Amino acid sequence: MVSQRLPRRSFLGLLGAGVGASVLGTSACGTDATSSGGGGGTFQVWVLQEEAQNVAHEGAVDRFNKNSDAKARIVASPNDGYTDKLHVSMGSSSKPDVFYNWGGGSIRTYARDNLLVDLTPYFEKDTAWKDSFLPSVLDAGQIDGKYYGVPARGMQPIILFFNKKVFNDHGVQPPRTWTDLMAAVDRFTSNGIIPFALAGGDAWTELVWPEYLVDRIGGAEVFNRIAAGKKDAWRDPAISTSIDMIRQLVDRGGFGDSYASVRWDGAGASNLIAQGQAAMHLMGSWEYTNQVNDQPEYAKNDQGFIPFPIVEGGVGDPKAIVGNPTNYFSVSKDSAHVEHAIEFLKQEMSSDAYVDQWLKAGDVPAVSGLESRMDNAADPAFAKVVYDMVNQAPTFQLSWDQAIERAQAQPMLDALAKVFLGQMDAAGFVKANEDAA
């Protein structure tokens, strides 16, 4: 919008690029606009561009297309910018028919604007289909009490990863309680080891801490009240206690002193623990897959994983977990192929072939009765831990930044980053969140 102040050549260059892009855009939309109506045609399935994992999606589409007159077509986009692209197209007339999402905040706007197919009646009609998914994961995809997403890939609880070799070298046992954890922190810092790797340049990596602490201290209800927008919900003592504990952990050197410079994308935090410079990493199950790919030696010999410790005196269930329950596929209401799209999801999302492909890629899909198929997993031991963790969890809290209203997520992350930098205390954190609400 300030392009008129650019030097002329780049201004004209921008114009040229703009024209080119819009021409491309129009022609790209044209192909599928003509396919509406009738029994044939194609419908688009939007997914992320991840080589190892697209195998499962491609397989599902191939199997479905064999027996269907309407053909599914994969449209893969890079992770960066996927949500921006999705949002722009959801506001236009060229929406995707089926699209990959994170549930919660990533589709709430679309659900409320009546752009998505409410899947509740389909699940009610076909209870066998509904029962083929783990209930806690299916329910985490609800918006305002209705289902809008079908679980599409692996479950991603936050797990406490630890480097077995570092623990052995320093004679420390994996922490089962908060007291253990703080003792381990002191032990590691005095030996020059960073207790927890943290990619603090991205605030979402810090969010896992209050998510678990609040759950352990006050139970799942505390955050449910916040997510529901209840008055004074942020003032629950569990919130300020958690923030105080985080500040204490930071002050004691729990994350070293340069965590704020480490970005997630450079895999800096994952390298720290793999190379033994850090002892632990509180991260989603995708950390396991990353280590298998990037540091296979470490992943094979030294990568340990346990649930988040209990907090003494807390009322939360120690089996409760937080994280990203899974990714979902949702269907656009505007699609010319709603029935075909749902048929596709019904046939494939819990099919043995689809599940096995995910297991092979290191993911553990949110499908019930998976115990018998564990042998197909890349690492059966890890797959079993994740599966049991989710299967036994009374609640699976969706990441806070996805669970609360979008406009409040960024202020919450900003405030938390300040807490981790020692610039904000518990009262300030509560106030910042109340101001944003």
Place this chain on the structure above:
Amino acid sequence: MSVALESRAPVRPAPAPPRRRQARVNRPNALYLLPALVFFGLFAAFPLVLVLYLSFTDWNGIGTPGFVGVDNWVRMFENEAIWDVTSTTLLLTGLCWVTQTPLSILLGVWAAGAQRNRAVLSALFFLPLLLSTAAIALLYNRLFDPYVGIGRGFEPLRNILGTTSGALTAIVIVVGWQFIPFHTLLYQAAARNIPKVLYDAAYIDGAGGWHQFWYITLPQLKNTIITSSTIMIVGSLTYFETIFLLTNGGPAASTRTLPLEMYFRSFRSYEFGYASTIASVLVIVATAISLLIVRFSGFGKMRSTLEGL
């Protein structure tokens, strides 16, 4: 003296009538303006009006924007965070100008010399101009990593992206590394255009290198300084990629500038109406600053630095 005689010589055979005819033939028709006008209207003016309209609406990017009057504007001026963001933006703009301008002038004047080694070194120095902004920002982001980057062995750089002042400094360094070559190029061309007679005259009057630079080169570069500063300042106000990829506005939102705030509000929070309000402010501030520069520098009068020669 011989110089003056030579320059007077070609003036004599130029008669008045042909010059007038030439002027009439070369003056462009109003139609010549049309393509530029259409482009400008379609891609600059029209979106600008749309953004201004959106700033008075409540819109999540989907469906019909709902008119809410001046709500967004009131909310923006009542929000303390927006003042932090604005002052960060202005501070960064100031720092970029203060570091880039002197360096560009010195390098540009140096590179204007005819020596061979200068030509080779300048060619190397202009390399960052060929790289994409995103690539540069990502490159430096990795380079500043405390555990695998250059900071690993160099304490002052170790946690540079983790502190407020450090992150600001890092942005100034990276932006400077990328854009100083461009401005150097402007100054190099301008310095080469300064007539040699001026230096000859100064030399006869006994001026040394420093005096020649201060009393001839700098005044002769005046128009280039204004052009370069305008590009630099308005550019700094609207930097996005470098900051987004280098610091992501962090640590803890301390390097978040107006363009980043606009992006976060629109594509993270889906508050396109409020984001448009920020965009409008950005347009107003950038336009005001460039108008001020033009007004107080006398650039608008288009006075040549070669008058009287």
